[in-house]
Amino acid sequence: MxxxxxxxxxxxxxxxxxxxxxxxxxxxxxxxxxxxxxxxxxxxxxxxxxxxxxxxxxxxxxxxxxxxxxxxxxxxxxxxxxxxxxxxxxxxxxxxITEAAVFAACLLGHRFGIVTTMGSAIPGIHDSLATMGTAGRCRSVRAADVHVSAIGDDIARTADALEGTGRAVLADGADVLVLGCAGFAGLDVELERRLGVPVVDGVAxxxxxxxxxxxxxxxxxKTGAYAPRxxxxxxxxxxxxxxxxxx
Amino acid sequence: MxxxxxxxxxxxxxxxxxxxxxxxxxxxxxxxxxxxxxxxxxxxxxxxxxxxxxxxxxxxxxxxxxxxxxxxxxxxxxxxxxxxxxxxxxxxxxxxITEAAVFAACLLGHRFGIVTTMGSAIPGIHDSLATMGTAGRCRSVRAADVHVSAIGDDIARTADALEGTGRAVLADGADVLVLGCAGFAGLDVELERRLGVPVVDGVAxxxxxxxxxxxxxxxxxKTGAYAPRxxxxxxxxxxxxxxxxxx
Amino acid sequence: MxxxxxxxxxxxxxxxxxxxxxxxxxxxxxxxxxxxxxxxxxxxxxxxxxxxxxxxxxxxxxxxxxxxxxxxxxxxxxxxxxxxxxxxxxxxxxxxITEAAVFAACLLGHRFGIVTTMGSAIPGIHDSLATMGTAGRCRSVRAADVHVSAIGDDIARTADALEGTGRAVLADGADVLVLGCAGFAGLDVELERRLGVPVVDGVAxxxxxxxxxxxxxxxxxKTGAYAPRxxxxxxxxxxxxxxxxxx
Amino acid sequence: MxxxxxxxxxxxxxxxxxxxxxxxxxxxxxxxxxxxxxxxxxxxxxxxxxxxxxxxxxxxxxxxxxxxxxxxxxxxxxxxxxxxxxxxxxxxxxxxITEAAVFAACLLGHRFGIVTTMGSAIPGIHDSLATMGTAGRCRSVRAADVHVSAIGDDIARTADALEGTGRAVLADGADVLVLGCAGFAGLDVELERRLGVPVVDGVAxxxxxxxxxxxxxxxxxKTGAYAPRxxxxxxxxxxxxxxxxxx
Amino acid sequence: MxxxxxxxxxxxxxxxxxxxxxxxxxxxxxxxxxxxxxxxxxxxxxxxxxxxxxxxxxxxxxxxxxxxxxxxxxxxxxxxxxxxxxxxxxxxxxxxITEAAVFAACLLGHRFGIVTTMGSAIPGIHDSLATMGTAGRCRSVRAADVHVSAIGDDIARTADALEGTGRAVLADGADVLVLGCAGFAGLDVELERRLGVPVVDGVAxxxxxxxxxxxxxxxxxKTGAYAPRxxxxxxxxxxxxxxxxxx
Amino acid sequence: MxxxxxxxxxxxxxxxxxxxxxxxxxxxxxxxxxxxxxxxxxxxxxxxxxxxxxxxxxxxxxxxxxxxxxxxxxxxxxxxxxxxxxxxxxxxxxxxITEAAVFAACLLGHRFGIVTTMGSAIPGIHDSLATMGTAGRCRSVRAADVHVSAIGDDIARTADALEGTGRAVLADGADVLVLGCAGFAGLDVELERRLGVPVVDGVAxxxxxxxxxxxxxxxxxKTGAYAPRxxxxxxxxxxxxxxxxxx
The missing domain is CATH 3.40.50.12500 (Rossmann fold)
Structure with a gap:
């Protein structure tokens, strides 16, 4: 099956x-x-x-x-x-993938942080954590200043940007890093190698x-919030x- | 002008x-x-x-x-x-209107409550309060079991339903009531008369x-969350x- | 009327x-x-x-x-x-004016910050936000080190101090600024010009x-916290x- | 000395x-x-x-x-x-005495409740807990409907009222009771005898x-909030x- | 492998x-x-x-x-x-299993509730939710009054007790139920059949x-809270x- | 007696x-x-x-x-x-001593901070504050990088380390300092002299x-969380x- x-x-x-x-x-x-x-x-x-x-x-x-x-x-x-x-x-x-990544991060570390693409995406991530109920476990959300559409243009440069921003997030007190964009999927292993902390890819x-x-x-x-319309x-x-x- | x-x-x-x-x-x-x-x-x-x-x-x-x-x-x-x-x-x-009603309610009472249409709308209201940051001022959100499309069919019956549910919300500890649907607009005065508490119509x-x-x-x-795309x-x-x- | x-x-x-x-x-x-x-x-x-x-x-x-x-x-x-x-x-x-300014700031931006007069006023502002229920929307409260009694002595110098402290508040993550003293009333337009963000004057x-x-x-x-004595x-x-x- | x-x-x-x-x-x-x-x-x-x-x-x-x-x-x-x-x-x-009673209650039980005089006093107690930072440990605040000025008129009746309201507070999930009025001072021992839980008199x-x-x-x-004026x-x-x- | x-x-x-x-x-x-x-x-x-x-x-x-x-x-x-x-x-x-069950419940419903064995286990569960950071998603924790050692003595009676307490938890506003004891493992399917909501077995x-x-x-x-001793x-x-x- | x-x-x-x-x-x-x-x-x-x-x-x-x-x-x-x-x-x-120190600190200042031994102890202190319910009063927890076993080896060096880390905690916004290890007991007076703020020794x-x-x-x-086994x-x-x- x-x-x-x-x-x-x-x-x-x-x-x-x-x-x-x-x-x-x-x-x-x-x-x-x-x-x-x-x-x-x-x-x-x-x-x-x-x-x-x-x-x-x-x-x-x-x-x-x-x-x-x-x-x-x-x-x-x-x-x-x-x-x-x-x-x-x-x-x-x-x-x-936001939930999955955050829940996995909570299983792997005590406080997590998130690296996303652009600063404009950060407030929505905070809102998502607020309604998810795990905002207290998050130390920071930072943007790598990489447009979603540019992630794959130069994957080495993207990895460098994630590494740099990831270090800032770790300095904020996180001991596990969450990749804050589906476009970053697949970069977790390389970043784990560079940063020495668990890096969570929400898609996986x-x-x-x-x-x-x-x-x-x-x-x-289906008996409450998600009952059929x-x-x-x-x-x-x-x-x-x-x-x-x-x- | x-x-x-x-x-x-x-x-x-x-x-x-x-x-x-x-x-x-x-x-x-x-x-x-x-x-x-x-x-x-x-x-x-x-x-x-x-x-x-x-x-x-x-x-x-x-x-x-x-x-x-x-x-x-x-x-x-x-x-x-x-x-x-x-x-x-x-x-x-x-x-x-959710924000306006909640902020006005916070100016008129110490703890507010909300009467909405159907139970299916309640979770979204809780989420809205969570991201708005005023959930701590809300004592309860209850549904009057009136479909949005049926509000105007029998306005007296709608008012009766709001009154009954409103009394339950007040019993939960609220001293001001918020009308939790744009379709209820205009019913605040009648409900104030019946319930003896401020009733806030978010549209107004x-x-x-x-x-x-x-x-x-x-x-x-426009410098942060709401910067242009x-x-x-x-x-x-x-x-x-x-x-x-x-x- | x-x-x-x-x-x-x-x-x-x-x-x-x-x-x-x-x-x-x-x-x-x-x-x-x-x-x-x-x-x-x-x-x-x-x-x-x-x-x-x-x-x-x-x-x-x-x-x-x-x-x-x-x-x-x-x-x-x-x-x-x-x-x-x-x-x-x-x-x-x-x-x-604390409530009005904060509620307006919540309508104009995603996270607000406050510039007040002296450091001694900051803790009371935090307490006010705590009982108001909007502390989660506030990124920082900072003092411009201007005594209330000195605000009008040199209005240009007051505006400069507010501008400098305002920039620090924006750097803390705010996208809207609240003037944290009634004595600052009227300075919002000048500060909007300088800082490029909405500036809220609580009195207005x-x-x-x-x-x-x-x-x-x-x-x-009048049925709860505010019932007559x-x-x-x-x-x-x-x-x-x-x-x-x-x- | x-x-x-x-x-x-x-x-x-x-x-x-x-x-x-x-x-x-x-x-x-x-x-x-x-x-x-x-x-x-x-x-x-x-x-x-x-x-x-x-x-x-x-x-x-x-x-x-x-x-x-x-x-x-x-x-x-x-x-x-x-x-x-x-x-x-x-x-x-x-x-x-609010702080002292609450802190002692936190040492004696897992969740506390408060019995106060009149309903009009309850909101201020909630505000006090909010700024004190211990609201999460409190299960309920209830009023015994005894005016401060009437506490001593019939001390047996006051004790009865506290006992009845105290039982409601315990049913809300508290395992320690706080006397929510200085005028109740001295009644803790009698109420402990009746209710079988620790009862905290804030004055003592x-x-x-x-x-x-x-x-x-x-x-x-004296270096922060409480620096001299x-x-x-x-x-x-x-x-x-x-x-x-x-x- | x-x-x-x-x-x-x-x-x-x-x-x-x-x-x-x-x-x-x-x-x-x-x-x-x-x-x-x-x-x-x-x-x-x-x-x-x-x-x-x-x-x-x-x-x-x-x-x-x-x-x-x-x-x-x-x-x-x-x-x-x-x-x-x-x-x-x-x-x-x-x-x-507390984490796993709670995270799964958050994926399956909007608000969850927990049925555990004895009342003495409830406070520890609340503490676990507090440090986990998901307390806000939990509507209630209730005990079925079944000793851990007695769960297997009469599994039908255990299921009945869980069903009854589960109904109370759902009435508190939960749309998904968490089994609050490893000893309940395996009862989720039967309870789903009886209650009509997702029931989460943390072990599985x-x-x-x-x-x-x-x-x-x-x-x-291993760079923060969990660094080797x-x-x-x-x-x-x-x-x-x-x-x-x-x- | x-x-x-x-x-x-x-x-x-x-x-x-x-x-x-x-x-x-x-x-x-x-x-x-x-x-x-x-x-x-x-x-x-x-x-x-x-x-x-x-x-x-x-x-x-x-x-x-x-x-x-x-x-x-x-x-x-x-x-x-x-x-x-x-x-x-x-x-x-x-x-x-964690509770006692924190409660005393809340009586002596508006916001407290904690100096502990090693970074590995910090997460547990945060958890303790979370279940205690006073995390909101704490501005920061910092480690002096002094092993428990080394505290007494060179008490002057320990005091110097506490002083330095204490200054960082005060800069985080605390107006009272908590000694975050029983091994620091007795150092409060010396640190008060150096730092000019109340320093709380939890043992005392x-x-x-x-x-x-x-x-x-x-x-x-003994009627709730702490009922006998x-x-x-x-x-x-x-x-x-x-x-x-x-x-």
Whole structure:
């Protein structure tokens, strides 16, 4: 029996989806297939509130319109909005890479820190920690000043930037580092070598945690916050057909 | 000199937009015009996470595509997502009715409580209070079990439901009550009469607070969380043309 | 119909009362009259706990003894004690400039910071934020090392000091600045020009927010923390005659 | 060598001062003299914000005007304002009975609860816990509906009321009870007998803790919040002569 | 390549160790071996602070003295002390079932609740949540009044007790339930059937999360809280030989 | 009538026990005898989680096996685990020097800071503050980089290290300093002289606070977290005989 996990990229860049799915597949168990999902609309990268909120809707739309069966969804937008909506939308387990990375970091160290892309992404990460309930374990969130779209242009330079910013985060009191962007996926090993601390790649961990929940037969709770929506609502707008029809 | 305030309904029901704009206009100063805005896409009412997140994107799209000048935006979706995105999108003051109602309640009492529509809306309100930073002042959030779409069907019955649930909230220790849905706008006076405590209608207060910020010449801060997005991003999707082109 | 707002200075310096009332009047709507109130006793300036607590009593005494009718009270002592007592004392809306400034800052930015006069005033401001429930939104409180009594001696030098300390507060992570003393009222525009971020003058905002509550017919909640005192208590002391007789 | 501790009643009722000083003296070590201090002005009892804030000023005035030397001050107003001001005013240790009772309760149990006089006193107690930093250890604060002035009228009835309300507090999850009024001083032993849990009388504990700090040669810190005021300020008002002249 | 996970029972009951290891093995992937570890000293069950703290030391001693290689440790004492010590002691990943269960619950619902054995275990669970940093997500912790040693005596009666207490926890606002004792391992499926919400068995989840960290090559951070101890300390006591010699 | 207080050293170094008991005796009232207790097993010093958790068990074992009567226990391991277990074990008052020092610091200043021995001890101190509920009053915890075992080797050098680190803590915003190791006991006066702020020695304060609780007849609450253990449990392990037999 195989497990299928959708790795939902938050932006519309298919190359990034492919990269995320690749890292996720590498991290997965033998029997797991990781399928990348790219939203049909929205920005080519998400680095702030406007883009984050648009992607939240677009990712739900994409997953709702996904024709094939799947066992879990990994939401591959670090610090981005939407995990609660996805949990209301579907019954399968939903693992946000922000949550997975933070929870893994809490298992590996006493205080963690986060390195993200641009300063504009930091406030949304703080909000995500606040509603997640783990803000007290975080010592700092810092930006490496690398645009999402530029991560892969010069991977050595990206690694250098993460190393430098990572050292600042460790100096803030962290003993474990979280990679604060899905685009950084796969860089954890190199950074562990450079920094000498555990470095958590949320995509990899989220795939493993999603597998874990699937293997144990767990489903999203549907008696409270994530109870299905009323079926009889009107929905306007051409692009949301799948979302409208889903429940 | 007149002030124009956009009152952005979060759902696609034009009747509700009209009602919100009407209450907002009644609450406004003589020189203020309140203009209702209805998203072009999304659900006919928002009562949970899926709908809330879709409306966040749709409301930004609607405001970005609004052709005429305006001085401030009131976001008339209680507990709904999106205020941070709107603040990044535009430079004019943005007042979420959740914030306005909560801040007014903190000025009028020591501990407040909220009555909303359906239980599915409660978790999102808690999240909104958490990121707003005022959760410690809130004693309880309760649902009157009135669907947004049914509020106006029998206004006396809605008032009765709010009164009953309001009494439970007061028994939880609140000395001021917040109406937890834009659709309840205009019911504050009747409920004050029945309950003997201040009852805050976020639409009315938000219009007044938005006027205040405009009158004082205040604009949204653009050096941190709400700095404008990079202009060169690709945007996919037919409905987001205005949003894409805005900055 | 006109609205009368009492702007209660916390110290006994009539020149500062006049300045506060002047800024408040400038900020007010056309139909509003701002009337300055000066306590009959207490210190000539409040920059720490002893003075703050004395002014809390003296300001209540002054407002209780105010002979003419009024519609709301603005408490013009930033970070000073007393707002809860005033809310118990009277039924009209009470707006502390600390609250008004903080709430406005939360509408204009994601994280705020405060510049106050002397270091001795900082702890009281932290306490005020703690009971207000918004401490989590504040990044730092710093002192410009300008005595209250010296603010007006050399306004250019005061502005320079605020600018320098303001830059340090912004470097702490704030994207909006709050002026942490009623004596700084009127300097917000100049500092916005210098710093490029929204700068909030609590006196101006408090007058506008108080007008808002009056216009909407709101009164302080009287069923809990602010229920009237028992009428039959003995009061000793010559200066508290008005306070004793008020209810 | 004897130790002199001022037990400062917060109200102007000399009988209550005598009762407080009596309980304090009974609780004290052999070498300690407890001297009651009664404010010269203010209310005959404090059961809410107005009265609490007036007593804060009046108690400082009374202690500042106390002619004889003393080694420490116990502030015998449970949940009342003023401890921070007293710490700025004098160099000797200052122990608020709220603090002493709460700290002792934290040593004797895992979660405490408080029984106070009237509901109007509860919000101020919550504020005191918030600035003290121990709110998380408190399970509930409940009122026995006994006016301060009526405590001694029928001591058996007062004990019955405390027992009943105390049982409700224990049912809220507390394993130690705090007497939330200086007027309850001396009732702890009887209530321990009835309820089977530790019952903390703040007056007794505060006297002991104050003795402890004196014995160890401790003084209030004067480099931060409690640094002395500037000496050159003007003070208006006949009753505050001692306060004005103190530093 | 196989993965070996030590499942460390916190008490000295070998039957419970066998049961825990059995549930863990059932939950594990094909290539994983779960090896039960029983402390050589300490209580036969842990239901409060004394026992919890003894087991923390005894479990470290048992793992330190474990002769065979292993890849990770699962600490199978719900709410018990010790995870931080184990993380300092060894370099392999350490997963406390309290953490694993809580993190999984946060992925499956919006607010969780916990059902434990006896009331005496509740305070330690609250402390564990406090240091873990997720207390804000927990709605209630309740005891089923089933002694650890009696869980297996009548498994139907245990399930009934968990169901009843679980319903109370759900009524407190939880939408996912956590089994608050390693001895409850294996009852999650039956309770899900009865209660209609996700029920999390920490042993099963912890094994899966430990596997995940091992598969991804993660190790405990050793630059901060969990840096190895100084090697040159004296250790007294016959039973702690292995612990003393470990580093 | 004399009072006997056990001062329980957390490590197995009898010289440190003697030093602690000596400082405690010097701080005590005339009628108090301070008796040092040394655990029979465990590490010669505790500077991190492994050692802290072992000492928690060993100290309970030592006190449980103490043959002579006593009136209270002072737990002389700063930031170490175990106070809750001791409170469950015995009925007499238990005062952890961490609690005593922090509570005294809260009475003497507005914000405190802590100087401890090694960086490895800092995380445990943060955890202790978190469960104690006073973390919000603490500005920083810093290590002087002095091993516990080296404190007495060169007391002048130790004082110099504390002074330097203490200045850094004061610069972090503290106005009172806490000595974060029982081994620092007795250095408070010298550091007060050098730093000009109150410096709190937890051993001295804990002895005084323990005396206070004894004098007032207080006992640990036994209806909740600290209710006695079930008597019928099996205990394995030769060294825990006294602990097993105690209740």
């Amino acid at each position: 195989t497990t299928t996990i959708l790795a939902a990229n938050c932006n519309t860049d298919p190359a990034m989806t492919a990269a995320i799915a690749g890292v996720g597949q590498s991290a997965a168990s033998a029997g797991t297939t990781v399928v990348g999902v790219t939203p049909a609309w929205g920005p080519s990268s998400a680095e702030g509130y406007v883009e984050s909120l648009v992607t939240a809707a677009a990712v739900m739309d994409a997953v709702a319109g996904h024709g094939d069966p799947f066992d879990a969804v990994v939401m591959a937008g670090f610090g981005e909005h939407g995990r609660e909506g996805m949990r209301q939308l579907i019954a399968q387990p939903v693992v946000d 961990v989220a795939v493993r945690f999603a597998e874990s929940l699937v293997a144990l037969g767990k489903r999203t709770g 009323s079926a009889d609502k009107e929905w306007a707008g051409p692009t949301l057909g799948s979302l409208r029809a889903f429940v | 007149t002030t124009t305030i956009l009152a952005a309904n979060c759902n696609t029901d034009p009747a509700m937009t009209a009602a919100i704009a009407g209450v907002g206009q009644s609450a406004a100063s003589a020189g203020t015009t309140v203009v209702g805005v209805t998203p072009a896409w999304g659900p006919s009412s928002a009562e949970g996470y899926v709908e809330s997140l879709v409306t966040a994107a749709a409301v930004m799209d609607a405001v970005a595509g609004h052709g005429d000048p305006f001085d401030a935006v009131v976001m008339a979706g209680f507990g709904e997502h999106g205020r941070e995105g709107m603040r990044q999108l535009i430079a004019q003051p943005v007042v979420d 207060v938000a219009v007044r607070f938005a006027e205040s910020l405009v009158a004082l010449g205040k604009r949204t801060g 990079s202009a060169d991003k690709e945007w996919a999707g037919p409905t987001l043309g205005s949003l894409r082109a805005f900055v | 006109t609205t009368t707002i009492l702007a209660a200075n916390c110290n006994t310096d009539p020149a500062m009362t006049a300045a506060i009332a002047g800024v408040g009047q400038s900020a007010a709507s056309a139909g509003t009259t701002v009337v300055g109130v000066t306590p009959a006793w207490g210190p000539s300036s409040a920059e720490g706990y002893v003075e703050s607590l004395v002014t809390a009593a003296a300001v209540m005494d002054a407002v209780a003894g105010h002979g003419d009718p009024f519609d709301a009270v603005v408490m013009a002592g930033f970070g000073e004690h007393g707002r809860e007592g005033m809310r118990q004392l009277i039924a009209q809306p009470v707006v502390d 905002v408090a007058v506008r927010f108080a007008e808002s509550l009056v216009a909407l017919g709101k009164r302080t909640g 028992s009428a039959d208590k003995e009061w000793a002391g010559p200066t508290l005659g008005s306070l004793r007789a008020f209810v | 004897t130790t002199t501790i001022l037990a400062a009643n917060c109200n102007t009722d000399p009988a209550m001062t005598a009762a407080i000083a009596g309980v304090g003296q009974s609780a004290a070590s052999a070498g300690t003299t407890v001297v009651g201090v009664t404010p010269a002005w203010g209310p005959s009892s404090a059961e809410g914000y107005v009265e609490s804030l007036v007593t804060a000023a009046a108690v400082m005035d009374a202690v500042a005007g106390h002619g004889d030397p003393f080694d420490a001050v116990v502030m015998a107003g449970f949940g009342e304002h003023g401890r921070e001001g007293m710490r700025q005013l004098i160099a000797q240790p200052v122990v608020d 504990v505060a006297v002991r803790f104050a003795e402890s700090l004196v014995a160890l040669g401790k003084r209030t810190g 500037s000496a050159d300020k003007e003070w208006a008002g006949p009753t505050l002569g001692s306060l004005r002249a103190f530093v | 196989t993965t070996t996970i030590l499942a460390a029972n916190c008490n000295t009951d070998p039957a419970m160790t066998a049961a825990i290891a059995g549930v863990g093995q059932s939950a594990a992937s094909a290539g994983t071996t779960v090896v039960g570890v029983t402390p050589a000293w300490g209580p036969s069950s842990a239901e409060g602070y004394v026992e919890s703290l003894v087991t923390a030391a005894a479990v470290m001693d048992a793992v330190a003295g474990h002769g065979d290689p292993f890849d990770a440790v699962v600490m199978a004492g719900f709410g018990e002390h010790g995870r931080e010590g184990m993380r300092q002691l060894i370099a392999q990943p350490v997963v406390d 989840v912890a094994v899966r999360f430990a596997e995940s960290l091992v598969a991804l090559g993660k190790r405990t951070g 100084s090697a040159d300390k004296e250790w007294a006591g016959p039973t702690l030989g292995s612990l003393r010699a470990f580093v | 004399t009072t006997t207080i056990l001062a329980a050293n957390c490590n197995t170094d009898p010289a440190m026990t003697a030093a602690i008991a000596g400082v405690g005796q010097s701080a005590a009232s005339a009628g108090t005898t301070v008796v040092g207790v040394t655990p029979a097993w465990g590490p010669s010093s505790a500077e991190g989680y492994v050692e802290s958790l072992v000492t928690a068990a060993a100290v309970m074992d030592a006190v449980a096996g103490h043959g002579d009567p006593f009136d209270a226990v002072v737990m002389a391991g700063f930031g170490e685990h175990g106070r809750e277990g001791m409170r469950q074990l015995i009925a007499q008052p238990v005062v952890d 304060v804990a002895v005084r606070f323990a005396e206070s609780l004894v004098a007032l007849g207080k006992r640990t609450g 079930s008597a019928d449990k099996e205990w394995a392990g030769p060294t825990l005989g006294s602990l097993r037999a105690f209740v």
